[in-house]
Amino acid sequence: MKKDFLEEIKDPLALVREGQVVAANEAFRLLFHLEGLPVELRRLFEHYPADYGLFETRGKRLDGSLFEAEAVLLPFQDGQKQLLVRDVSQRRATEKMWLQAERLTAMGKLAGEIAHEINNPLGGILLYANLLREDLPEASPLLLHVDKIIKLATRCRIIAKALLNFGRPEDTLEEWVDLNQVVRDMFSLIEDHRLFKAVTVRWELAETLPFVQGNRSQLEQLTLNLIINAGEALAGQGHLVLRTYYQSREEVVVLEVEDDGPGIPPEIREKIFEPFFTTKKGGKGTGLGLAICHGIVKRHGGTIEVESQPGRTLFRVKLPKIHYE
Known part of the structure; x- marks a missing residue:
């Protein structure tokens, strides 16, 4: 009974x-x-x-x-x-997710306002730097310095645009993007940074790579974030590998960023793509870099994964290739 x-x-x-x-x-x-x-x-x-x-x-x-x-x-x-x-584990996880979503919304709004204020003076800096470059003779030793101003100001505009996208993600994913060119362009923006002065870079870009369909500025921010993340892990010395290839079985274009830094501890590996999660001390990190990467990859219908152990960390991004009709 x-x-x-x-x-x-x-x-x-x-x-x-x-x-x-x-x-x-x-x-x-x-x-x-x-x-x-x-x-x-x-x-x-x-x-x-x-x-x-x-x-x-x-x-x-x-x-x-x-x-x-x-x-x-x-x-x-x-x-x-x-x-x-x-x-009630699932319910608690859902509640936590909604709280994070509200926090992200507020952060996105704040980031958008800050980026808007930064974007206008940056436009002026780029305009006058380009005018100055046109006025300088070809043999001028100042050309190198002006080019660096243009390059770094352009990087700041990319970061500011990413902040705007974080608050208001762009819906248009219709550009044909050469991922090899994106990798080259983004590394050229930061190759003079102190983080990469003593870093040995190995290029393993596929000779022929299908285009991916997406938003170029978002894919630039994705690539830049992964390269900077690796540079910070190396703390100014070590080896960095930038690799692309096409995986025919899955019909995806693959980007890999690999470093021989200290690695990511197993206990935090599952949290690294969560918004606001950071291991940086003293308020040096916002915990948004990899969260933004995850969001960009997801919007492009791709996947991002990480392999890590002491002495080796590899981030792998897979993006669907363009299917020609």
């Missing part, structure tokens, strides 16, 4: 006496990976009330895994209590 009553309930339900689960339905046994009864409550929950009522805690499966739980203890017969449990 008692067993029939328990099995009629679809949610995980158990009967508790003197701090032990003495009977449970199949849903409860599956939730906690139970093989036999009785089992002490302290083995199943991090904490629980001595009396009746609702409580929130973490459930402990017998294999050692944990989950977020909501539970209620209710009176039953013969000195027993009913224990009804729900696994």
Whole structure:
């Protein structure tokens, strides 16, 4: 009779006496990976009330895994209590995702306003730098300095545009983009930066590479972020590999950025694409670089993955090639 009553309930339900689960339905046994009864409550929950009522805690499966739980203890017969449990891990994850989305929206709005204010003076700097370049004679030693001003100001405009896109992502993904050229152009923007002065760069760009369809400025920001990320990991010395190739089986164009830096610890590897997650100290990082990369790749219908161990980290981006009709 008692067993029939328990099995009629679809949610995980158990009967508790003197701090032990003495009977449970199949849903409860599956939730906690139970093989036999009785089992002490302290083995199943991090904490629980001595009396009746609702409580929130973490459930402990017998294999050692944990989950977020909501539970209620209710009176039953013969000195027993009913224990009804729900696994709310997914709900909590969804709530966390919505909170992050709200935070991203606010950050995107702020970033867009800042980028707009920066963009106008940058346009003036580029205009006057180009006018100055036109006025200088071809043999002038100042040409090199003016070219660097133009190059770095252009980089700032790309970053400012990425901030604008972060707040208001562009929908047009209709350009035919040569990923090899994007890699060359983006590295040329930062090759004079102190991070890359003592870095040995190995180029492994495919001789022939299909075009990808997308938004060039977003793919530029993706590439720039991955290169800068590798440079920061190398801390100014080491080896950087920039690689592209076509994978015919999946019909994707692949970009790989590889460095021989310290690697990414396994415990944080799953978090690196989360917005605002950063390991940089002293407020030096916003935690948005790789989150922006992830968003750009997703909008282009591609995938981004990371392989890492001490002495080697590789970011791999796969983007679908253009299908000619």
